[in-house]
Amino acid sequence: MRYGKGVHxxxxxxxxLERDSIRYFSLRMLSxxxxxxxxxxxxxxxxxxxxxxxxxxxxxxxYNLITESQWRSRLQMAAERSMEPIIERAIPVLKNRFQPIxxxxxxxxxxxxxxxxxxxxxxxxxxxxxxxxxxxxRLLESMSARRREFSERLSSGDVPMGRYLTEIAAKIIWxxx
Numbered sequence: 001m002r003y004g005k006g007v008h009x010x011x012x013x014x015x016x017l018e019r020d021s022i023r024y025f026s027l028r029m030l031s032x033x034x035x036x037x038x039x040x041x042x043x044x045x046x047x048x049x050x051x052x053x054x055x056x057x058x059x060x061x062x063y064n065l066i067t068e069s070q071w072r073s074r075l076q077m078a079a080e081r082s083m084e085p086i087i088e089r090a091i092p093v094l095k096n097r098f099q100p101i102x103x104x105x106x107x108x109x110x111x112x113x114x115x116x117x118x119x120x121x122x123x124x125x126x127x128x129x130x131x132x133x134x135x136x137x138r139l140l141e142s143m144s145a146r147r148r149e150f151s152e153r154l155s156s157g158d159v160p161m162g163r164y165l166t167e168i169a170a171k172i173i174w175x176x177x
Contacts, residue, residue, distance in 0.1 A: 024051075034087065098128070
């Protein structure tokens with residue numbers, strides 16, 4: 001089989017379709033994340049409607065060089081024009097969750113995972129940069145403290161030995177406690 005320019009171009013188009021469809025589904029996930037964050041079901045529906053109206057009368061499965069720019073403009077229209085005011089309302093709520101007084105590292109990590117599509121928006125990144133930096137520094141401190149504590153406990157040699165357990169099994173049980 002001979003590979004020519006057409007094969008390379010099809011590969012580029014398929015990666016473009018993949019990239020734009022990932023962006024579209026990220027925006028769909030964003031609607032549920034913002035709705036959950038604000039505790040407003042109508043906000044979720046509002047974002048869904050904005051996204052659907054931007055893609056209205058557009059066949060998303062036809063993807064070529066001509067429709068690639070249409071994909072991007074429609075996603076841009078949905079993301080920036082329609083969702084920006086809603087995202088602006090959600091940023092203070094998320095900022096409040098990351099306050100240094102209220103930080104519990106395991107809960108914040110869960111929030112970061114839960115709201116990853118929301119946190120990945122450029123506008124949100126720039127508005128929450130200080131909170132992210134503060135959280136990351138506290139998380140690094142916590143991890144290094146745990147690592148030191150673990151090393152100290154291992155070096156102290158106070159690992160309890162079980163009656164019928166091997167040394168390795170006893171250490172595994174001790175670590176889990």
